[in-house]
Amino acid sequence: MNCEEVKEKINIRTVLESFNLFPVKENRKTAFYFALDREEKIPSLLVDFVKNKAFDFGTGKSYDVISIVQQMNQCSVSEALKYLVKFDFSVQNEFQNEKTKQKKEYKILNVCEIQHPALTQYLKFRKVYGQKDLVKEIEYELNGKKYFGIGFFNNSRGVEIRNKYSKICLGKKDVTLIKNELNVSNEIIIFEGFFDYLTYKNLEKKGNSNSDYLILNSTAMLFKVEETLKKYDKISLFLDNDKNGNATKKAILKKYENVEDCSLIYRGFKDLNEWFCSKEDL
The missing domain is CATH 3.90.580.10 (Zinc finger, CHC2-type domain)
Incomplete structure (x- = not known):
């Protein structure tokens, strides 16, 4: 090019x-x-x-x-x-040959259950308050200033932080792989961000949790799970309807068999959570 x-x-x-x-x-x-x-x-x-x-x-x-x-x-x-x-x-x-540079100076001050009214309100706004036990309230210091947000840990103990005004990662960027605790699963369901994962858990029927879940936390992290995905008989994709999501979908469809693109469910919306939030009856 x-x-x-x-x-x-x-x-x-x-x-x-x-x-x-x-x-x-x-x-x-x-x-x-x-x-x-x-x-x-x-x-x-x-x-x-x-x-x-x-x-x-x-x-x-x-x-x-x-x-x-x-x-x-x-x-x-x-x-x-x-x-x-x-x-x-x-x-x-994308990341196989990179030399990452950590610019942020941060300190995690406290990790607890979601309590702050602003975070509770934000989870309700995104219609995932029912899954609050799957995330944490994180108090942290970044470049000398104190903040708080909704935290979701990845496999390297880095933490994705979200609130109404901020979207950052503290620590090493990585995927979050959640294994089925009851059975060995032959299916893995892939999301870009953890709000889509929380949304899916809202929609998932009770008792129907036979799958493993993979939250990429960034489409650029796909290379980390190339070998892992080969172990599954079925791969279900709930990726964003944007340039990055479409490119990632094409890469997965090209490399693996038995892949189902579930983005048709929320066609016309950026992602699963945006679609879910638009539904008054859900």
Whole structure:
């Protein structure tokens, strides 16, 4: 691919995640990150996921995926293109050669059951309050400031943090694999984020829990479970209806047999949770 194709086709979120950079504040189209070139307490880098570009309000500098790699690796355009080759329609191999860089200084202060009214309200807003026992309330300190959020741990004891205003990961990014405790399962159900997993558990019939569950926590983590997925006779996909979700779906369909794409259930919606929240009778 040439430079213009790279800027258009390679997802900016995935590139940022390859450097272990995650949003501090996020909505469906944009997010604020901490700056790429300096330490700061208030995030100033606005990332537009639709335009696939970023803008630093502190310096006035604009970024695309190539210049992000140049900034992070202090390299030339040609070296940045070599780095980005692994993101070209090969979601399953995205992180195999990466050198992650931990930028956030954090400390987890307390882990407990969900108690804070704001977190309770947010779970109810997302219609998953009934699954509150599957997540934790996390109090943490990030770059010298204290925060709290809904926490979901991954296999490396990193924790995905969510609240109304923030979407970040503390610690090492990884998948969350939840094994069936009663029986050896031949089916695995895959989600991108833990809110879709909580939504599915809401919908799942009581007693019908014979499957294992895999929450990717990022589509870029798929490479971590390539061998694991070969052990299952059936793979059910509840991935997002967006560029990353579709690319991940294609990669799985190409590599494995007996894969069912369940995204048709929530066609017209970004993900399972968004669809579920739109249903007044559910």
